[in-house]
Amino acid sequence: MSILEVQNVNKSFGGLKALQNVNLKVEEGTIHAIIGPNGAGKSTLLNCLVGKLTPDTGSVTFDGVSLLGKKPYEINQTGVSRVFQTPEIFGDLTVYENVLIPCFGKRDGSFEMNALMSVNSQKDIRAKAEQMLEDVNMADKREMRASSLSRGDKRRLEMAMCLAQDPKLLLLDEPTAGMARADTNNTIALLAEIQERRHITMAVIEHDMHVVFSLAQRISVLAQGTVIVEDLPENIKGHPKVKEAYLGGAH
Amino acid sequence: MFGLNKKDSILMIAVAALALLAPFILNIFPNDSALAFFNAGYPDLMQRFVIFGIFAIGFNLLFGLTGYLSFGHAAFLGVGSYAAVWMFxxxxxxxxxxxxxxxxxxxxxxxxxxxxxxRRSGIYFSILTLAFAQMMFVTAYSDLLGRWLGITLTNGETGLQVYNxxxxxxxxxGPNVPHLFGLEMRAKEVWDIGPWEFTLPVGYYLCAVLMLASFYLAIRIFRSPFGLMLRAIKSNQTRLNYTGLNSKPYTLAVFVISGMxxxxxxxxxxxxxxLAGAERMQWTASGEVVIMTILGGAGTLIGPILGSGAIKYLENVFSKLNEGLLHDWFGFMPxxxxxxxxxxxxxxxxxxxxxxxxxLFMLVIIFLPGGLVEGGNxxxxxxxxxxxRGSPPADTASTPAE
Structure with a gap:
């Protein structure tokens, strides 16, 4: 059963058609990769999913609910979490406090609002936040200021924050961009483990083919704003249309 | 103690001790000594220390935690004064x-x-609050609302006061001056101990107790999930939005608390x-609380109290200095x-x-952007x-102003 359905989505900026009749179905419990050359419209598509942009026409349905016209925080409340290309974390707060925020926040967007209760007195929430840090191997950095982390650690922290929400769908925008090989492999292992253990559906935008083919169970190839192929990874590898999109023209 | 951790308890006790012993600490110089000029233990001045302390603590909850710079906070101080006089x-x-x-x-x-x-953040928010405050100032100064209703509401530029x-x-x-169930605000106890003279005013102690209560509440807010949320708002609103949390109810809640x-x-x-006058609502008064908070250290617990104390004290000392006094001081020179x-x-x-x-403000901003608290650290x-003793870990409670 598909949990996310994108139908005939169009989006243009002035004269530039960023997305043209894009269709996408993400099956529940799978990792779906969206690949394509630079400027193919991958990030625009992701922005249309999370409410940062509104498609001109077409529909986006998640878990049977239309996401069109919803604000980002309302879309998140339906169960969609997003990891950004440049990590969006609370830089002024410590690593631990960063994870506390989504732990305090509940699915419906309300916040454990006991204004006079101290943060430290709420044991179950602290335990959950600590567990989250363990899961991404960052427990030893909990008192560091988040802005002083390395880029790979910021990304892992952001993943921990998204996972703390128990999302139904996790959107990842180039989760390994700018990472060293070892960090990339760690991230792949982390994502694979999360998927196996918690069955969270994921949609991944990625440039690194190593990551894509290690993780994805299904791949959509985007070029010039349209989905040119959608298939299983093994069929994508040698697909002539994909080669054409990446290498350009008929060579 | 009282739901505070050890560090905060010590801070709370220190502030309480300072506030309750202020009449003695501020009159440290014997009355007829040359330095008596620097004493500040008068009822009027001590009351201003703690009252503006309350004002700055509240302002810091908004500005220090969320980073929203309100430039019209004196308007709330002004309406508070008018409301109180109307009750009288x-x-x-x-x-x-x-x-x-x-x-x-x-x-x-x-x-x-x-x-x-x-509805707006950053500079637009500041301008909106400034505009509202100036509208309220003009309304109060010319008693526009009162004239429109055909009554005396603020009594214009004369200021609102109680008539027979x-x-x-x-x-x-009952007494014909402000009192707490019969205890007159202007009553005071004067203790003469040797060359010293200490004044213990009732009004000051009422203000001091309320300031301590406000300070205690502010610590609890700083350490609560609500305070954590407010710091998250200052840090990154985008992430907050993509965490399913709408920041507006929180910012509005803290704006109202700060206004209270x-x-x-x-x-x-x-x-x-x-008595209550419109000049309390003017933009310079709003600017003053901004300066107090930044001078002391925005986003820190003790900063606003230090800042308001420093400014009110220096204001008193410097504005009292006149040429005659200066001639006395520099008399030994050619x-x-x-x-x-x-x-x-x-x-x-x-x-x-x-x-x-x-x-002074420029010096602090340039050399100590974290205010007096950063200086102390x-x-x-x-x-x-x-x-x-080796370098201690930096004080994580203090976030420098940007």
Whole structure:
């Protein structure tokens, strides 16, 4: 059963058609990769999913609910979490406090609002936040200021924050961009483990083919704003249309 | 203790001790010594220390935690004062209803102004709050609303005060000055100990107790999930939005809390001296609380209290200095030099004290962006380095102003 359905989505900026009749179905419990050359419209598509942009026409349905016209925080409340290309974390707060925020926040967007209760007195929430840090191997950095982390650690922290929400769908925008090989492999292992253990559906935008083919169970190839192929990874590898999109023209 | 961790308990006890012993600490110099000029233990001045402390603590909850710079906070102080004086006019001189009403009215005003202003952030938010405050100032100064309704609401530029023909329905035989169930605000105990003279005013202690309560509440807010949320708002609103949390209810809540602190301060000002004038709402008054908070250290617990104390103290000292006094001080110098020095220094004292304040503010912003608190931390770590105790971890409670 598909949990996310994108139908005939169009989006243009002035004269530039960023997305043209894009269709996408993400099956529940799978990792779906969206690949394509630079400027193919991958990030625009992701922005249309999370409410940062509104498609001109077409529909986006998640878990049977239309996401069109919803604000980002309302879309998140339906169960969609997003990891950004440049990590969006609370830089002024410590690593631990960063994870506390989504732990305090509940699915419906309300916040454990006991204004006079101290943060430290709420044991179950602290335990959950600590567990989250363990899961991404960052427990030893909990008192560091988040802005002083390395880029790979910021990304892992952001993943921990998204996972703390128990999302139904996790959107990842180039989760390994700018990472060293070892960090990339760690991230792949982390994502694979999360998927196996918690069955969270994921949609991944990625440039690194190593990551894509290690993780994805299904791949959509985007070029010039349209989905040119959608298939299983093994069929994508040698697909002539994909080669054409990446290498350009008929060579 | 009282739900505070060890560090905060120590801070709370230190502030309480300072506040309760202020009449002694501030009159440290014997009365007839040359340094008695630097004493600050007068009822009027001490009351201003703690009242503006309350104002700055409240302002810091908004600005220090969320980073929203309100440039119209004096408006809430002003309506607090007016509300308190109206209670005196209508009921009697008991301060309890006056203080309660001033908080309630300030909350109502800040709810409306906050609801509208918080639609924008950054500079636009500041400008919106400034515009509202100036509108309220003009309305109060010319009593526009009162004239429109055909009554005296703020009494224009004269200022609102209590007259003999006011209803005062509960007055009876009660005192004819502000009082707490009979205990007059202006009453004071004077202790003569040797060459020292200490004044313990009732009004000051009422303000001090309320300031301690406000401070305690502020610590609890800083350490609560609500405070964590507010710091998250300052840090990254995008992430907050993509975490399913709408920041507006939180910013509005803290804006109203902050407005209530200002209302309490305004009400207390009226309780100490039962009149209310529009100049309390002017933008310079709003600017003053911004300066106090930044000077002390925005986003820190103790910063606003230090800042308001420092500014009110320096204001008192510098504006009291006149040429006669300066001539006395510099009298030991050769005549020409003395004249020149007095001429220069006198430009920065008396009415020119704002020049001194401006210079001081610039120095702090440039060299100590974290305010007096950062200065204190620097000195402490410098001493610890000198004594070879190794460098301690930086104080995570202090976030420098940007």
């Amino acid at each position: 006019k209508l009921l009697n001189y008991n301060v309890v209803p006056a203080i309660v009403l001033s908080i309630v009215v300030a909350a109502a005003f800040s709810l409306v102004i906050g609801y509208i202003s918080l 023909d006011d209803p005062q329905i509960l007055l009876g035989n 602190y200002a209302g309490l301060a305004g009400g207390l000002l009226a309780c100490m001296d039962p 005549d020409g030099l003395e004249g020149a020095l007095v001429w220069v220094v006198s430009k920065f004292t008396g009415e020119g004290w704002h020049l001194t304040l401006g210079g 620097k000195i402490r770590s410098w001493i610890q380095n000198r004594t070879g």
